[in-house]
Amino acid sequence: MNTLQVALGERSYPIYIGPDLLDQVECYARHIKGKQVLLVTNETVAPLYLHRVLMQLRAYNTAQVILPDGEQYKSLDVLNQIFDTLLANKFGRNATLIALGGGVIGDMGGFAAACYQRGIPFIQIPTTLLAQVDSSVGGKTGVNHPLGKNMIGAFYQPQCVIADTGVLDTLDDRQLSAGLAEVIKYGLIRDAEFFDWLDDNMDALLVRDKKALAYAIERSCMNKAEVVAEDETESGIRATLNLGHTFGHAIETGLGYGEYLHGEAVAIGICQAADLSRRKGWLSDNEMGKIKALLKKARLPVYPPDALSTEQFLQLMSVDKKNVDGEIRLILLKAIGQATLPVGVDEQLLRLTLESYKS
């Protein structure tokens, strides 16, 4: 087991990474203060892993909420089911919430923990690659609104993150690729050496070579932890983690949550951001080609859906947390391994990217 630390002063916490951590009681026990524990998971993950987690929690008074699986259920309504269960069980402020699942479960579980009685402790047990390398780390929690992704939420840090690499064995190929989109993102925004390593090792990752996967997860978490430690609430550098996300969120919201996996939408968005960076003269055709090729190798989509028009894209992108007083602001690339802070973009240039970059 390897341990990385997210350095946030009194809100610091460890990320445990390794095989079969689900079965190691010490990963949990030191982070649970009270006697009450709520497990939040979904219908896909529950039959696979809930029992193994409960086995380690026999010393506690546990309850569970099993939510439907999918981005379309990351809503205020479904969130309320978590509050219902907490209250029906009379769980108090020293209860601990454990989110066992992918990004949706982690985001909703974390937000429920942030709001229940104005904040109870919580633990992230991410069960997808995407959640292990990205969404479980850094304290962004929340739910979607029909008009915008992740628009309702809180910055709320977990007590720890338990990334059991063994659970990736049951992940389907589409989910694996979706996770790789965020892995590639770290290479693009701040770690060119990692980008090259990914270029060399993508085949090993796709056949789930344990050593390669463990390395990719650790290096991704290390990158994320460094950025979050520097800028917890996204007043600056943390926004770079959003490369491709403004385009991606527009795709997710525009087509209806759940149509594209988050990682798939982000992969397309990364290509669009790269294309815009190229039009600005910051990225060479060669770099652009390398980015697109690596995403394709990871079996990710690189073209936006035809169903979404340029006008719809612009409309959807006008609701984004990086925008200021209505102006669209994006993370772009100066080079592979170097992202910009949010920059206002000329609408004509943005239209060119949106129009040209179709299948």
Next chain:
Amino acid sequence: MNTLQVALGERSYPIYIGPDLLDQVECYARHIKGKQVLLVTNETVAPLYLHRVLMQLRAYNTAQVILPDGEQYKSLDVLNQIFDTLLANKFGRNATLIALGGGVIGDMGGFAAACYQRGIPFIQIPTTLLAQVDSSVGGKTGVNHPLGKNMIGAFYQPQCVIADTGVLDTLDDRQLSAGLAEVIKYGLIRDAEFFDWLDDNMDALLVRDKKALAYAIERSCMNKAEVVAEDETESGIRATLNLGHTFGHAIETGLGYGEYLHGEAVAIGICQAADLSRRKGWLSDNEMGKIKALLKKARLPVYPPDALSTEQFLQLMSVDKKNVDGEIRLILLKAIGQATLPVGVDEQLLRLTLESYKS
């Protein structure tokens, strides 16, 4: 205009207290950073004061949400109307939310600001006595759940509180009395001198003597600000502000939100907490009598509703943020002017209070 400061490091903010502050643009302007401002108010307050506030905000891009009036609307569902409006207007992270109303509007507006895009600035303009002396100060925000009051929320501090004492002219008598319950509470938990002053000046307060009201508001806010500065997130002393509230919340939840005003339920709860303190031998019969007499003088109820049985009380009180691992913990009084931290109570003694203390 008097200014009190709530000292919370980088989250510090002023409370402005005085007549006709609604019309003073400088109270608003220095606390609004962006161009977008959302007014959240209710159907009772809007016709009285919304126009006056909007007059001061002509330089901004404003939108408004007018919610129904009453504690029964302090719910996750109604909260969502605020998010709908923010998103429909494409308001960004530098938009400012202004909560213009009583405790319900302040709690919901503050919670919406805490969650929208993971946090936007907000301003409290309390329009009831209760909101001016208590709920607008200190950053407790949230909504009710059918199973428990204020169970979903956040600690989230405003940019400033604008307490215009002139708006109290339009407050009905029942609302005025409800506010006085929280005013009396400050005397009871930490300010015996203020309790005596209230005893001497209750008649002046009830006829809305401007000088007396202004003094009571300032001294209440001063007490609140001191407690909050010492313990922002209620790990200790802040819990004393909850005197009477566990009983009171049980009444509000048990009878259905909106049946009793919050301050009325708290008045009854204060009597019950005082009774329990007397049974523990901490409070004399004389002190108990003085407390009950002052609440009655303020035209507040002092007997719990017959509709609520002892068993229902116990059941409802078992869901409370001060409880630990299921044990009911209450704020009691050692003397007038001296509250305890949350203490576990013998159930037999609690039953005696609940049973004896009926009309």
